[in-house]
Amino acid sequence: MAKLVLVIGSRNYSSWSLRPWLALKQAGADFHEILIDLDDPDKVAKIRAHSPAGKVPVLKDGPVTVWESLAICEYAAELFPRASLWPVDRAARAHARAVSTEMHSGFPNLRSELSMNILNRSKRMRDQSNLKPETWADVTRIFALWQDCRRRFGKDGPFLFGAFTNADAMYAPVVTRFRTYQVPLPAAAKDYCDAVWALPAMQEWTAAAKSEPRIARYDVHLDA
Numbered sequence: 189m190a191k192l193v194l195v196i197g198s199r200n201y202s203s204w205s206l207r208p209w210l211a212l213k214q215a216g217a218d219f220h221e222i223l224i225d226l227d228d229p230d231k232v233a234k235i236r237a238h239s240p241a242g243k244v245p246v247l248k249d250g251p252v253t254v255w256e257s258l259a260i261c262e263y264a265a266e267l268f269p270r271a272s273l274w275p276v277d278r279a280a281r282a283h284a285r286a287v288s289t290e291m292h293s294g295f296p297n298l299r300s301e302l303s304m305n306i307l308n309r310s311k312r313m314r315d316q317s318n319l320k321p322e323t324w325a326d327v328t329r330i331f332a333l334w335q336d337c338r339r340r341f342g343k344d345g346p347f348l349f350g351a352f353t354n355a356d357a358m359y360a361p362v363v364t365r366f367r368t369y370q371v372p373l374p375a376a377a378k379d380y381c382d383a384v385w386a387l388p389a390m391q392e393w394t395a396a397a398k399s400e401p402r403i404a405r406y407d408v409h410l411d412a
Contacts (some may be wrong), residue, residue, distance in 0.1 A: 194260075195238045195246040198226040199397035203213055203304040203361035205245045206393060208260035210239040211357040213389035215264055216272035227403045232377050249408035258292045261354040269402035273357075275349045280341045284348070284355040302365045306397055314369040330362060331377050338376060346383035360384055368410075 194212065196205035212219055224234050224244060232242055239246040239255045247254040247263060254263045265273035275281045287393065302325045316324045337348040338353070344350035348359070363384045366373060373381060384390060 192217060193222060193248040194219050195224065195235070195244055195248070196221045197224055197231075197244040198400055198403060199223075199224060199393055200306050200400065201304055202244060203299075203364075203405060204243075204257045206262065206304075206361050207257040207357045208245050208247060208313065208365075208394065210360050210387075210389055211264045211273055211295075211354055213392070214352050214357070214387075215268035217264065223400070225401050226346060227401060230233060234375055244269065258288060258354075258358065260290070261357055263394045265354060265394065265403070272351060277341075277351055278301060280349055284353050285316065287337060287348070288355045288358040290333070291362075293360075295326040295330070297322040298362070298365070302369050302371075304361050304364055305368050305410060306364045306394055307343050307402075308368055310369045312370070313372060317370050330359070331374055334380055335374075336379065346380065346381070352387075353392045356384060363390075 192212070194209060196202060199205070209221075222238070224231055226233065235244055236242050238248065239253060241255045244253065245255070245257060248258045249263075249267075252263075254260050261273065265271070274403060275284050279386070297320060301320060312318070319327070334348060340350045345352075347353065349355060349358045363381045366370070366377075366381055367385065378382060
């Protein structure tokens with residue numbers, strides 16, 4: 189079988205790249221990375237060389253090309269069934285897919301106001317007093333979603349469904365956002381964020397981000 193190839197964007201900023209990368213790492217997949225600097229003026233052409241969608245991430249498995257983060261996570265779950273990237277229980281699995289899809293398509297205000305920026309740390313806390321009401325609504329929805337998953341399905345481990353699943357991969361960038369902007373966390377959310385952040389794969393991703401080019405325009409308004 190040909191070695192998997194995952195095309196990703198700059199680690200400090202590309203939340204969509206982190207998701208399938210983390211899922212593949214947690215599954216124990218052997219894959220090659222192609223990194224495309226998101227500040228490269230030729231980035232679109234370089235990405236289109238791998239996918240006509242013109243966006244990262246892209247997974248290449250021989251003649252198969254899969255784009256979109258959630259689709260890649262689904263593909264990884266099929267390639268590595270022993271990794272249980274979706275819960276075994278049908279009800280839990282349906283719930284995991286629902287919350288993953290909600291992350292994939294939702295929370296636009298959080299994405300805009302609290303963009304992923306792993307290596308920076310805001311000098312001031314972001315909370316209900318200084319975030320847009322719509323952004324704070326996104327934050328509180330995520331808190332409630334995490335708490336519900338943990339209460340109903342996560343009692344056998346530290347993640348949303350106990351053991352690590354694709355749902356955790358989908359929410360991992362949110363964990364980084366909450367750290368970057370010092371969002372105050374309820375105790376249960378803090379425990380969950382700590383568990384995700386402590387993953388060796390998360391630490392590997394963060395360490396690798398330190399050696400990549402920084403996109404200065406993404407850092408200018410961090411404390412605005």
